[in-house]
Amino acid sequence: MATIHEVNAEVRSDEGKGASRRLRHAGMVPAIVYGGDQPPKSIQIEHRIVMALAKHEWFFSSVLDLKVDGKSEKVLLRDWQKHPYKLQMMHMDFQRVRAGEKLHTSIPLHFLNQEKSPAGKTSGVVISHNFTEVEVACLPEHLPEYIEVDLSTIDQGDIIHLSELNLPEGVEIPELRHGPEHDLPVVTVHAVKIEVEPTEGEGEEGAAAPAPSASAEASSDEGDDAGEDK
The missing domain is CATH 2.40.240.10 (Ribosomal Protein L25; Chain P)
Structure with missing residues (x-):
């Protein structure tokens, strides 16, 4: 009841x-x-x-x-x-609200068991809730207070679409009537790309040239002395 x-x-x-x-x-x-x-x-x-x-x-x-x-x-x-x-x-x-007449309204989404899921236990993985509520159509007596979204099995790369929501009897999502392109992702799971910053002096333009070796310095000195003898 x-x-x-x-x-x-x-x-x-x-x-x-x-x-x-x-x-x-x-x-x-x-x-x-x-x-x-x-x-x-x-x-x-x-x-x-x-x-x-x-x-x-x-x-x-x-x-x-x-x-x-x-x-x-x-x-x-x-x-x-x-x-x-x-x-x-x-x-x-x-x-x-009139009995026997369908109504359209937005219902909140409750996301459950995210921390128990493979994705929730994996570091470097982000679980995105793209919607916090969804518009539904139903008779007044079928209107739920919320819709549960079970995330207990969700893993990296998974997507939960509108069509995959577990709706109570007599409840529908009007958006889905407009075609497959309206079956929007409610939850998406993706890995975070971590960019490693180059250490100082690596891969940067204008970085200081390496110091000459001792043998190179000696050759240069000999050349200079020879020029002075001429």
Whole structure:
């Protein structure tokens, strides 16, 4: 049975920038609910509740039970704005979810057992996570909170593509409908090339010429003496 995540909110009557500013000063977060066969609804949620919920990954990717003045409806958090530098949520947008209607949303990826893999135990090998989330399509009741990616057997040179992800029943990746070229690599493993820097005086232009040998110096001195005798 899917976990129920409940969020309590209230209807708000005042709208506009001034009203939103007053709400934030009062410790509330202005928000809106839209979609479905109902008109948009302006709501407000206590900021302390929002910040507590925002600590959980599921708050941003799961179907939520939004209770507005006692009435519940299924929604997804579609957008949110945070303050540029304060620990403050400024505004949120929720989209209504209808039973029997497919939804499209991004789901986080959880990478497991990387340290146990052959690649994870090999020095000089880098395991790259090219995506941290993936867009899926499914009915609301099939929406997972995350998708696990098991890396326990991954080795140097291996690649895990979108098509190789272990998806729950009823869940698909729309990107794959567009052809093989859209089957992007989620994880890649490659060795790091280590370049050895030349030691001082080796392989550099303008390096000092080797000192002449003693015999060469002697020959030069004899030649000079002969020139002076002439």
